[in-house]
Amino acid sequence: MAVEVLELAHGTDRLVLIGIQRRGVELAERIARLIEQDEGVVVPRGALDITLYRDDLETVGPKPVIGETRIPGDLGGKHVVIVDDVLYTGRTVRAALDELADFGRPERISLCVLVDRGGRELPIQPDVVGTKVKVGDGERVDVLVEELDGRDEVDLVSGK
Amino acid sequence: MTAALGKDLVGLERLSPDQIRLILDTAEPFKEVSERPIKKVPALRGKTIVNLFFEASTRTRISFEFAEKRLSADTVNVAASGSAVQKGETLVDTARNLEAMRIDMVVIRHPSSGAAAFLGDRIRSNVVNAGDGKHEHPTQALLDLLTIRDKHGKIAGLKVCLVGDVLHSRVARSNIWGLSKLGAEVGVCGPDTLMPRGIEELGVCRFRRIEEAIEWADVLNVLRLQLERMEMGFIPSVREYYRVFGVTLERLEKAPRPLTIMHPGPMNRGVEIDSRVADGPHSVILDQVTNGVAVRMAVLYLLAGGRPELADAAKRGAE
Amino acid sequence: MTRPLLLSGGRVIDPRRGFDQPADVLIQDGKIAAVKAGLGAPDGADVRDVRGHVVAPGLVDVHVHLREPGNEDVETIATGARAAAAGGFSAVCAMPNTDPVTDNQAAVGFIVRQSARAGLTRVYPIGAISVGQRGERLSEFGEMVGAGAVAVSDDGRPVVSSHLMRTALEYARTFEIPVADHCEEPTLASGGVMHEGLVSTRLGLKGIPAAAEEIMVQRDILLAELTGGHVHLCHVSTRGSVELIRRAKQQGIRVTAEVTPHHLTLTDQACETYDTHAKMSPPLREAADIAALRQGLKEGVIDCVASDHAPHAYDAKEAAFDDAPFGIIGLETAFGVVHTELVLNGGLTLPELIARMSSAPAAAFRLPGGTLQPGAVADVVVLDTTTRWSVDPATLRSKSRNTPFAGRTLTGRAALTLVGGTIVHELEAAPGR
Numbered sequence: 001m002a003v004e005v006l007e008l009a010h011g012t013d014r015l016v017l018i019g020i021q022r023r024g025v026e027l028a029e030r031i032a033r034l035i036e037q038d039e040g041v042v043v044p045r046g047a048l049d050i051t052l053y054r055d056d057l058e059t060v061g062p063k064p065v066i067g068e069t070r071i072p073g074d075l076g077g078k079h080v081v082i083v084d085d086v087l088y089t090g091r092t093v094r095a096a097l098d099e100l101a102d103f104g105r106p107e108r109i110s111l112c113v114l115v116d117r118g119g120r121e122l123p124i125q126p127d128v129v130g131t132k133v134k135v136g137d138g139e140r141v142d143v144l145v146e147e148l149d150g151r152d153e154v155d156l157v158s159g160k
Numbered sequence: 161m162t163a164a165l166g167k168d169l170v171g172l173e174r175l176s177p178d179q180i181r182l183i184l185d186t187a188e189p190f191k192e193v194s195e196r197p198i199k200k201v202p203a204l205r206g207k208t209i210v211n212l213f214f215e216a217s218t219r220t221r222i223s224f225e226f227a228e229k230r231l232s233a234d235t236v237n238v239a240a241s242g243s244a245v246q247k248g249e250t251l252v253d254t255a256r257n258l259e260a261m262r263i264d265m266v267v268i269r270h271p272s273s274g275a276a277a278f279l280g281d282r283i284r285s286n287v288v289n290a291g292d293g294k295h296e297h298p299t300q301a302l303l304d305l306l307t308i309r310d311k312h313g314k315i316a317g318l319k320v321c322l323v324g325d326v327l328h329s330r331v332a333r334s335n336i337w338g339l340s341k342l343g344a345e346v347g348v349c350g351p352d353t354l355m356p357r358g359i360e361e362l363g364v365c366r367f368r369r370i371e372e373a374i375e376w377a378d379v380l381n382v383l384r385l386q387l388e389r390m391e392m393g394f395i396p397s398v399r400e401y402y403r404v405f406g407v408t409l410e411r412l413e414k415a416p417r418p419l420t421i422m423h424p425g426p427m428n429r430g431v432e433i434d435s436r437v438a439d440g441p442h443s444v445i446l447d448q449v450t451n452g453v454a455v456r457m458a459v460l461y462l463l464a465g466g467r468p469e470l471a472d473a474a475k476r477g478a479e
Numbered sequence: 480m481t482r483p484l485l486l487s488g489g490r491v492i493d494p495r496r497g498f499d500q501p502a503d504v505l506i507q508d509g510k511i512a513a514v515k516a517g518l519g520a521p522d523g524a525d526v527r528d529v530r531g532h533v534v535a536p537g538l539v540d541v542h543v544h545l546r547e548p549g550n551e552d553v554e555t556i557a558t559g560a561r562a563a564a565a566g567g568f569s570a571v572c573a574m575p576n577t578d579p580v581t582d583n584q585a586a587v588g589f590i591v592r593q594s595a596r597a598g599l600t601r602v603y604p605i606g607a608i609s610v611g612q613r614g615e616r617l618s619e620f621g622e623m624v625g626a627g628a629v630a631v632s633d634d635g636r637p638v639v640s641s642h643l644m645r646t647a648l649e650y651a652r653t654f655e656i657p658v659a660d661h662c663e664e665p666t667l668a669s670g671g672v673m674h675e676g677l678v679s680t681r682l683g684l685k686g687i688p689a690a691a692e693e694i695m696v697q698r699d700i701l702l703a704e705l706t707g708g709h710v711h712l713c714h715v716s717t718r719g720s721v722e723l724i725r726r727a728k729q730q731g732i733r734v735t736a737e738v739t740p741h742h743l744t745l746t747d748q749a750c751e752t753y754d755t756h757a758k759m760s761p762p763l764r765e766a767a768d769i770a771a772l773r774q775g776l777k778e779g780v781i782d783c784v785a786s787d788h789a790p791h792a793y794d795a796k797e798a799a800f801d802d803a804p805f806g807i808i809g810l811e812t813a814f815g816v817v818h819t820e821l822v823l824n825g826g827l828t829l830p831e832l833i834a835r836m837s838s839a840p841a842a843a844f845r846l847p848g849g850t851l852q853p854g855a856v857a858d859v860v861v862l863d864t865t866t867r868w869s870v871d872p873a874t875l876r877s878k879s880r881n882t883p884f885a886g887r888t889l890t891g892r893a894a895l896t897l898v899g900g901t902i903v904h905e906l907e908a909a910p911g912r
Contacts, residue, residue: 048191050462052201052231068188102198174682193845252797275682295683307664333683335762357686358677 001112004128009079012041016078016106020096021049021067024084026145027114044072048082053095056060060103075104077156081128085143087113090124113156117141164462168280171296172337180341186308186458187451193230194453204464206234207264210235212254213290214270219425219449220290220300226269227456233265251275256477257282265463268292270291273330286463294328300424301334303455305342307448308379316343321365321373323407324383324432325354329396330384331424336362349429350405353394360428370405374415381422382407385432398431408434418442425449481509481900483809485520486861489529493536494672495888500834500849504534506857508902514851529861532894535742536837538814538851539570542659542713542737543784544806544895545602546572548586549578549592554790554878555641556590558811560599562788562863562877562904564904566810567893568634569858570601570841571788576635582607584622591627599903600896601858601887603629603846608647608658615640617650624654629844634713639665643869648708657711657844662695663687663761672801674747674762682750684800687762689717700727703734713734713789716761718771726781734738735843738772739815741883742750742808749883755803756883757795757808776835777827783840784832786813795898807878812870814862815889823890829864861895863906868892876902 009015012035018027019066032043050068081098093111099111112128118133135141135156144153161174165179172180193201209228213221221237228235240250251270258266263284270277273293280287289298309315320339326332326348332417339346340363348359349367360366367373374380385401395401412419421443438445484506491514501517502699520526525838531846532746546557564570573590575581587604606623610616612633620631630652638644638660642909647658669690673679675686696712700723703710715721715736727734741759744765747759757763775781789806796803814836821827827835837860841849848858870887872880894902 027374029208052193052203054203066186068189069192098202102196104197251799251802252794270799272801274801275799276754278799293683293799328685333681356680357675358680359679362681377799470851 001114001128001130002031002038005031005081005112006035006039008127009081012039012043014077014107015043016049016072016075016080017043017045018071018080018082018086018100019045020082020092021047022143022148023143024082026147028069028083028087029040031112032039039076043068046071048096048099050092052097053099055091055095071097071103074129075100079110080106080111081106081112083112085113086115086117087111087124087126088119088141090120090122093124094122112145115141163266164465165459166396167463168276169298169459169463170221170277170280170287170289170290172301172341173296175341179321179339180302180305180338183302183455183458183462184309186433186462187302187306190454190457190461192376193457194450199230200230202232203461204228204231207464208235209233209265209267209460210258210263211235211242211290212258212266212268213238214240214250214268214275217269217291220269220433223452224290224456225452227460230453230461231457247428251278255279255282258270258285259371263309265460278387281298281365287462288459291330294330296334296337297330298332298334299452299456299459301338301446302382302459303452304335304422304424305338306451308420310447310451312378313446315339317345318379319345319347320369320379320381321347321349321377322381322383323349323370323373325385325389325394326350326359326383326404327352327354327356328373328386328389330385333380336364342430346447347373351395354389369409370412375410377419378405378417379420379422381424382433384424384426387428387431401470402431407437409436409440412437419448422448480865482507482523483524484511484897484900485518485524485526486529486534486859487520487526489532489861491534491851492830492833494830495536495838495850496852498851499830503765504851504859506859506897506900509851509857510853511859512617513853521648527861528897529895530612531865533833533862533864534851535833535860535862536838536841536851537860537898538567538779539785539840539844539846540568540571540788540810540813541630541643541711541840541844542830543571543573543788543810544790544817545573545575545875546790553792556602556757557597557599558601558788558876558878559788560594560597562690562808562875563600564898565876565893566858567814567862567896568600568810569631569860569896569898569903570603572603572605572844574631574632574876575605575607575632580607580612581605582610582612583684584626587623587626587628588625590613591718593827593881598901600898601743603844605632605634608633608638609643609713614637614643615637617646620650620654620656621860624656624811628656630657630711632695634659634661634663634714637661637663637665638806641698645702645706647663647698647704648706650674650684652706652708655845657661657709659711659713660699660759661713662692662699664691665696666696667691671762672758673750675766676747676765677859678747678750681741682753682861684750686883689719689764689768690845691759692717693719693723696723697826700724700732700734704728704730707733709733709735712783714739714742714761714785715772715781716742716764716768718768721771721775722778724779725775728854735779735782737783737840738776738781739785740823743769743772743784744820745883750800753800754883755798756807756881758800758805759789762804767862773821773825776821777831779839780890781816782835784813784835784842786839788877790877791881793880796881807883808879809878809882812882812884814893815868815870815891816884816887818864818891819889847902851895857897857900859897860889860893862892863894866890866892899901
């Protein structure tokens with residue numbers, strides 16, 4: 001995936017990786033580290049919490065946890081790659097695009113996800129995909145990362 | 161199950177320690193929003209908030225207004241003076257009118273204690289108390305708590321002393337509840353004429369001499385002395401008050417440890433606080449103002465959101 | 480000539496004579512004709528079987544506000560008298576803080592006439608101590624008494640000037656009427672809306688300290704001693720006041736005192752939710768005050784229970800606590816509240832309660848009634864002391880609804896109220912005819 005990201009961005013010159021809270025942040029971090037190993041270049045990376053940009057505030061729940069948003073410098077003229085774990089309805093990405101727009105005007109924004117489970121409700125497609133899975137309506141895809149969950153795993157969870 | 165804070169924020173006496181911590185934790189990310197190039201998020205887009213101020217207040221109203229605008233809410237300011245019409249009638253009628261206009265939230269400041277609860281009991285919209293009489297001013301105490309936590313990294317175990325006119329202070333009452341719920345030790349210091357009856361029974365230490373309070377405390381929250389108190393005979397003169405209770409540099413230099421200095425504003429320099437202290441290295445008075453916007457954003461956000469039944473449904477579907 | 484009426488088989492309690500036994504009470508020509516077990520009914524008599532009930536002298540309330548003239552939208556003499564009758568009262572004394580103030584013979588005469596027109600519970604006027612209740616110049620006590628006033632008071636406002644209080648006590652001696660004072664030192668009470676204590680501190684409401692009342696209680700006692708006049712202390716609310724009155728009575732000073740049902744049963748904690756129905760003057764105090772007031776009432780240090788019935792428009796109390804008026808209605812709940820809380824759950828006996836609500840107040844204000852002595856005026860109440868009922872403000876006869884006892888279940892209420900031998904109130908499920 002790191003290679004694909006590099007190809008997409010034509011190198012590291014203007015590349016900025018932005019992970020979506022929470023697991024997207026860890027994935028962005030890993031991609032950045034891989035690029036660093038291969039190319040010897042430190043890629044600027046950031047984190048984005050889209051809670052405040054959701055279109056469903058009332059469903060946020062009784063104890064909404066808002067994560068950190070950290071944008072590395074001015075995004076003007078940059079190629080921003082949004083990184084997230086699972087792409088489903090596309091609403092999170094929609095919110096992330098809105099939020100990024102409030103931070104500046106990148107030259108280009110791409111989307112990189114580990115798992116595309118289908119089921120889009122908005123016209124949003126990823127540029128880089130780790131894997132595609134076919135998932136039923138009642139099922140859920142859980143991505144676990146070592147940094148947060150103690151192990152790396154993609155689970156297909158059925159039922160509620 | 162109820163929402164995070166319930167329908168209204170009337171005071172800290174009614175909140176649990178967990179609810180207070182949730183507000184403070186939620187305020188953290190909102191601090192960052194105010195640092196963005198575009199200081200605005202769409203979280204409360206389409207919500208209508210009325211700022212209903214029956215009492216003049218510049219800084220609280222502006223702070224709320226910034227918080228609302230940075231959350232993209234639509235806001236209307238209503239400044240109702242209590243003098244023209246009888247206050248009580250205005251409040252009931254105003255409540256009914258607001259209800260009829262289908263607004264989502266009311267931020268109310270009123271000279272009568274209990275006015276926020278009164279309004280909250282009568283309308284379906286969320287009500288945020290921005291100060292009711294001498295009762296509570298919860299968002300001020302929350303921003304004080306956040307500022308203390310920023311500065312000291314904790315609240316539990318700290319000794320915080322409220323200095324001055326506790327009798328007439330809603331800020332003092334909210335602070336006493338908030339600090340004690342989060343495990344701080346609370347002191348009060350001032351002349352007996354400015355202390356309410358039975359204050360010790362709320363679990364606070366009582367100091368009659370400012371020197372003793374300074375020796376005891378980690379944090380001094382210096383309350384504003386309303387100058388009209390002097391005319392009402394609670395203190396003989398401003399000069400004497402400053403001499404006996406003023407928080408001066410000379411007094412602070414004798415403290416066994418550096419004290420964090422807070423003030424809810426607006427300050428009377430040279431009355432309750434020495435300018436050199438207010439502007440000194442241990443003053444966090446401007447941090448309080450900054451935190452005020454973040455805390456109010458957190459409160460509005462938490463009151464507007466949090467319908468758990470929908471949250472569960474959403475979780476089942478999405479992500 | 481009206482039909483004779485026989486109340487048959489009840490428990491007859493006449494505190495003034497120490498009478499408490501099953502007996503029949505015969506009423507003829509508006510007077511008590513006989514009280515005796517096994518009385519036969521005269522020809523054509525209306526016979527009421529009141530077995531299981533208590534027959535007592537009609538209750539007397541020396542402190543009510545009937546708002547007429549001036550605020551007939553919240554109460555009138557007729558509606559107040561109807562509420563009083565339903566509460567078992569055969570006589571009430573109306574305070575003069577009307578609009579205009581009842582401070583002259585014409586105003587007093589108006590109340591007497593309105594009372595006669597209503598033909599229900601007797602309404603005795605109390606005249607103002609000072610013209611316009613302004614606390615400056617004495618009103619014409621002589622002319623007011625001539626027109627029917629039974630006492631003088633500036634109630635609602637304390638008599639601030641000690642000189643005025645002294646002259647009132649001295650001047651009232653000529654007419655043998657009590658001077659009733661609302662004891663509150665105004666500079667201490669200024670701006671206060673509830674009892675000063677922990678609850679007021681927490682709620683951020685300005686308190687009225689107990690000392691504000693006690694200073695004036697002691698002043699009035701000293702002036703009564705100085706003048707030999709009769710001072711009546713309205714709605715005593717603190718334990719300190721009870722102690723001051725106890726000592727004064729031991730010294731033989733002419734002081735009488737009243738306490739309200741709410742001060743006997745509610746504390747400042749009722750203000751907790753900013754419920755404006757808990758806002759009254761004097762304010763609701765603490766549990767220790769309730770205990771002292773109950774003890775004082777039992778001993779007779781406090782002579783009587785008075786309702787301080789104070790109607791307000793339905794929306795006046797719908798306000799922030801600071802902005803709402805003081806006072807609650809009480810005529811229809813007074814007996815039930817005190818009977819439930821003090822007799823059934825407390826240390827007062829039923830004959831003691833009846834004494835404090837009939838013979839004692841009648842004696843304090845020198846009113847007819849308050850006894851079942853043959854030959855006395857037939858002001859009588861039949862009390863159902865066992866039936867539980869729930870206070871529903873919508874069913875009250877008063878024009879106003881401002882009661883803190885809404886929804887309370889009480890035991891005991893008037894089944895039958897007689898004024899001068901005429902039935903002025905009869906409970907629907909009254910004892911059978």
